Amino acid sequence: MKAMVLRQCGPIDSNPLRCEELPDPVPDLGQVRVRVRACGICRTDLHVIEGDLPHQTQPIIPGHQVIGTVDLLGPGTKRYSVGQRIGIAWLHQ
Secondary structure, X not given: OEEEEXXXXXXXXXXXXXXXXXXOOOOXXXXXXXXXXXXXXOHHHHHHHHOOOOOOOOOEOOXXXXXXXXXXXOOOOOOOOOOOEEEEOOOOO
């Protein structure tokens, strides 16, 4: 998968995000994998990117306002189906 990755905080004008090719994630028990169609970056994300807010360890992939399609189900997942369009407000992991 491709993702915009933050490995070191910096002013947004210095382009601290880098487009990287990463391994496709595999959903765990009760999880789904989503093929992202659109992802919003809010002001809080910008604060994290610029280092204004403390964050866990880097690298991170900012953004949590997602629209996409379920493309893989983890074991035991019953609420969603492959091909279902979904919106995600917050990510657990």
